[in-house]
Amino acid sequence: METAGLPPGSAHYIGDVEPTLATYSLYSYDENSAVMKIPSDVSELLALIDPNIVNWININGLSGGIVEKLCAMMSIHPLVIEDILNTEHRPKLENFDDYLFLITKMLTLHEDGSLEYEQVSFILKGKILISFQERPGDCFKDVRDRIIAGAGRLRRMSADYLLYALVDNIVDYYFVVLEHLGDRLEGFEDRVPAENEGDLLHGLQELKRELARMRRVIWPVRDSIGALARSESIQMDASLSPYLRDLYENTVQAIEALESYREHASSIIELHLSQINTNMSRVMKVLTILSAIFIPITFIAGVYGMNFAHMPELTQAWGYPAALGLMAAVVLSELIYFKIKKWI
Numbered sequence: 001m002e003t004a005g006l007p008p009g010s011a012h013y014i015g016d017v018e019p020t021l022a023t024y025s026l027y028s029y030d031e032n033s034a035v036m037k038i039p040s041d042v043s044e045l046l047a048l049i050d051p052n053i054v055n056w057i058n059i060n061g062l063s064g065g066i067v068e069k070l071c072a073m074m075s076i077h078p079l080v081i082e083d084i085l086n087t088e089h090r091p092k093l094e095n096f097d098d099y100l101f102l103i104t105k106m107l108t109l110h111e112d113g114s115l116e117y118e119q120v121s122f123i124l125k126g127k128i129l130i131s132f133q134e135r136p137g138d139c140f141k142d143v144r145d146r147i148i149a150g151a152g153r154l155r156r157m158s159a160d161y162l163l164y165a166l167v168d169n170i171v172d173y174y175f176v177v178l179e180h181l182g183d184r185l186e187g188f189e190d191r192v193p194a195e196n197e198g199d200l201l202h203g204l205q206e207l208k209r210e211l212a213r214m215r216r217v218i219w220p221v222r223d224s225i226g227a228l229a230r231s232e233s234i235q236m237d238a239s240l241s242p243y244l245r246d247l248y249e250n251t252v253q254a255i256e257a258l259e260s261y262r263e264h265a266s267s268i269i270e271l272h273l274s275q276i277n278t279n280m281s282r283v284m285k286v287l288t289i290l291s292a293i294f295i296p297i298t299f300i301a302g303v304y305g306m307n308f309a310h311m312p313e314l315t316q317a318w319g320y321p322a323a324l325g326l327m328a329a330v331v332l333s334e335l336i337y338f339k340i341k342k343w344i
Helices: 042-047 066-073 078-085 141-149 159-190 197-230 238-304 319-340
Strands: 023-029 034-037 054-060 092-095 100-109 115-125 128-133
Touching (some): 023 042, 054 066, 066 078, 078 100, 078 115, 100 159, 100 197, 115 197, 128 159, 197 238
Parallel strands (some): 054 128
Antiparallel strands (some): 023 054, 115 128
C-alpha cells in the first residue's frame, strides 16, 4: 500500500475510487433566522462563523487539501484528519477534550437498484458541526430544508441536536435500502419453481453478499451510536439521551431485519438446492429401475448369444420363444416386486 511506512497522522486519502474535489457550504442559524453561504475559501469560511449561533459546515469531497486546512485551523488532531481521509475506516466515536469525532456510513440506493457506500465523518465542537462526505449527493436534503424553513425543533436546538438529526437521516435510509433488498428477496422466492437454476443461485449469492456487506457496515454504526448515547461529553446535552436511545434502537431494528433477510436468503438457496436434489433423485430412481429391468434380460440375451455348438436350446424349435418368455417373466417379476416395495 502507498501508506505503508508513513508516520502516524499523515494526511493521505485511502479509498476505492478517486476522491472528489472538495466543495463546502455553511449553514448558520438560530431560532429566528437561517442563512446558507458558499464561501470562496477556508479563511472566508471560518470568518463567516458566528460563535453565538449554530454553524454547520458541510464538506463534499475529500480532495484539494480543504480537509487538512480546515481541520488544522480548528486545531483538530492529525490522527482525526487521517481517519477522515481513510474512507475504508470502521465507524467509531472518539471523545476529545473540546470536540467529538464520529465516523458513520451512509447508503445510497440508485435508480438502477445498485447500492453506494459512503463514509460520513462528523466533528462537533461547541456550536460548530462539520460533516465530511466523500462526494456530493446525500440524504441530508430534508434536514437542510427544515433548517431554512424553520420547521420542527431544529432551529430551537443546538449543534448536538443537528448531529443527531443528520445521523438519524442516515439510519432512516438504511430502512429504505432494507425494504428494497426485501422486495428483491421476495422476487427470488416467487421465481423458485420456474427460474433457471444458474441465474437464480447467482442472483441469490449476489444478494447475500450485499446483505453481508451491509451487515459489516451497520454493526459498527450501532456500536458508535450506542457509545454516543452513553457519552458524558460536554458537547452533548443530557436532554438528547432519549433521542439517542431511540436512534440506537432503530439501528438494532435494522440489524434484526438484516439478519432475518440473510436467513431468508439462505433458506431459499437451501430450498432450491433441495429441489434440485429431489429432481436428481427422481431421475436416478428411473435410471436405476430401468437398469434393474434390463440387466437380467441382457444377461439372458448374452448367454444365448454365445452360439456354442452344444447348447441344447439352440437346436430346439421352442428355444427362441422360451428365451423371450423367460425375459418377460423376469421383467414382470421385477415390476411386481418394485410395486410391493413402493419403489414405483
